[in-house]
Amino acid sequence: DAGITQSPRHKVTETGTPVTLRCHQTENHRYMYWYRQDPGHGLRLIHYSYGVKDTDKGEVSDGYSVSRSKTEDFLLTLESATSSQTSVYFCAISEAGRTYEQYFGPGTRLTVT
Amino acid sequence: AQRVTQPEKLLSVFKGAPVELKCNYSYSGSPELFWYVQYSRQRLQLLLRHISRESIKGFTADLNKGETSFHLKKPFAQEEDSAMYYCALSGAGQNFVFGPGTRLSVLP
Structure with missing residues (x-):
């Protein structure tokens, strides 16, 4: 597996609380992505980053923000978690020029009660 | 808008039988298409891409632009x-x- 870790791996939180998920890579890849995986929807892109401090929105960005202050870390923040954000969140990385080949992290299972 | 559909949620076949997993897409330009696979307890990984036209683990996929499949x-x-x-x-x-x-x- 490519050097991608996600923390925490599991989290249960209450509606309205802020939550931050962390993705850490040791591959020095330029691109990083956050997806959510839901039954019937597959993986949907939330946000992605194409460099330090360079980020853009994906298909389902409402209610989420991201930050990338270092090449190796990409943070996903739910400012005020809602039950609809209960999901499995995957981080992925890819090299510049080979963005089609994404390497995925192990996932974070988030439950919002 | 880009969209990918896979009409079957579950496909069951017997060992040794042929298998076809369907994929259709909608995109106004020239897309790149890929298949990713996730085995049990493993991470999602790239299986193949249409540009390479290769066979991986015996799997092949052909891009049909006329049928957008x-x-x-x-x-x-x-x-x-x-x-x-x-x-x-x-x-x-x-x-x-x-x-x-x-x-x-x-x-089996």
């Missing part, structure tokens, strides 16, 4: 092929769109 095929399924398969499309920019996935179950 990119079906994944294997002539003789093996039990170790059981997994979740996602078709994906990459268009302009870095927006990657995945289909909803098909769970393939190969029965």
Whole structure:
């Protein structure tokens, strides 16, 4: 597996609380992505980053923000978690020029009660 | 808008039988199409891409622009092929769109 870790791996939180998920890579890849995986929807892109401090929105960005202050870390923040954000969140990385080949992290299972 | 559909949520075949996982897409430009696979307790990984026109683990996929399809095929399924398969499309920019996935179950 490519050097991608996600923390925490599991989290249960209450509606309205802020939550931050962390993705850490040791591959020095330029691109990083956050997806959510839901039954019937597959993986949907939330946000992605194409460099330090360079980020853009994906298909389902409402209610989420991201930050990338270092090449190796990409943070996903739910400012005020809602039950609809209960999901499995995957981080992925890819090299510049080979963005089609994404390497995925192990996932974070988030439950919002 | 980019969209990928996979009409089958679950596909069950017997070992040794042919298998075809269907994928259709909508995109106004020239897309790149891919198949990703997730085996049990493993991470999602790239299986193949249409540009390379290669066969991986006996699987092939041909891009049919007329039918906007990119079906994944294997002539003789093996039990170790059981997994979740996602078709994906990459268009302009870095927006990657995945289909909803098909769970393939190969029965002994």
